[in-house]
Amino acid sequence: MKLASLSLRPPGSAAPQAVERLTLVADAGIDGDRHRDPASPRQLLLASSATYADFDLTPHALRENLLLDTPIDALPSGTVLQIGDEVQVRLMFACEACGRLDLHGAHVAARIGARRGVLARVVQDGVIRTGDTVRDLGPLLPAWSDDWHERVAQVIDAMPPDTVIEYALLARLAGIQSTYCRAFPRFLASLGPAYASRAIAARAVSAMTHWDGTGLFEDTRPKQASAADTTLDCC
CATH class of the missing domain: 1.10.10.10 (Winged helix-like DNA-binding domain superfamily/Winged helix DNA-binding domain)
Incomplete structure (x- = not known):
């Protein structure tokens, strides 16, 4: 998989803006995006170029942040995607097809159903760029329901x-x-x-x-030991 395009929605912006790179912040979301929120499972939206092709949609109709060149709708919740060398995101649940989609054609929302895209949280931060490779690391974290x-x-x-x-x-x-x-x-x-x-x-x-939600979205995977932790004492 690869990133076909990237979009940002700054606070107060009515529509996504195409960009070449995004800075993702672990447990927070996209830097400078209106949906950045540590308490939200909806920090970013991933969509597939196949959905645009199948429903003949104009660019940004799905209002996604990350557009992938491969369908991702079948990936289970809890799947972790590695984007480029730094970033990891956790797939949470399908994004509902809202009525706004009907502005792009008759009954588009009903026809798209669960194929609008997948909402995700950032679990490892860094910079991503258009064309970056996306790897499926598997369902490594607890699943969340679409309901x-x-x-x-x-x-x-x-x-x-x-x-x-x-x-x-x-x-x-x-x-x-x-x-x-x-x-x-x-x-x-x-x-x-x-x-x-x-x-x-x-x-x-x-x-x-x-309760303020502390620990709800915690990354429960075992932490990898750093180089300092694994260096043997030679004395």
Whole structure:
């Protein structure tokens, strides 16, 4: 696989801007991009040139950051991609096809379905450039569901004991819009008290510690020893 093109969306920008290189920051996202957010699973969007060809789309219609020359929709969540010599990204879940895509043709959003692209987080930082080689390192990290209901439950399951989380942060960590917070009370109640008691509205009073999401997206792979760690003492 190779990077066919790169795009950046600076804060306040209405559309992606084609660039030749991007600086990716581990656990944060793309430097200078409006979606840079340490608490988000949606730090960057990867799409395939095959989707553009199959649906006859104009450039940047999918609003991706990284366009690959090979389909990636079938790669499982948790897959780590090595981009160039430095950067690694973790595939999180499929990006939903929003109604904006219908501006590019009748019923485009419905026809594309799950082929819009894959959302990802940065796990190893560095600079990437158009034409860089992309290698599939395999599903090295825990998977995340395409279903937002399951992601919300997954976030709560990861919370430390005796903590609560505010609805707005729960939505952010699960990678959904804040408007979904209105559905949280009924949805969490349907999962039972063990879930309903762990998430609260911003103005709600709780004696328990408010969790900030620390450790949720932690890279759980064994750390590679540095050269200094592996040097034998010759004395």
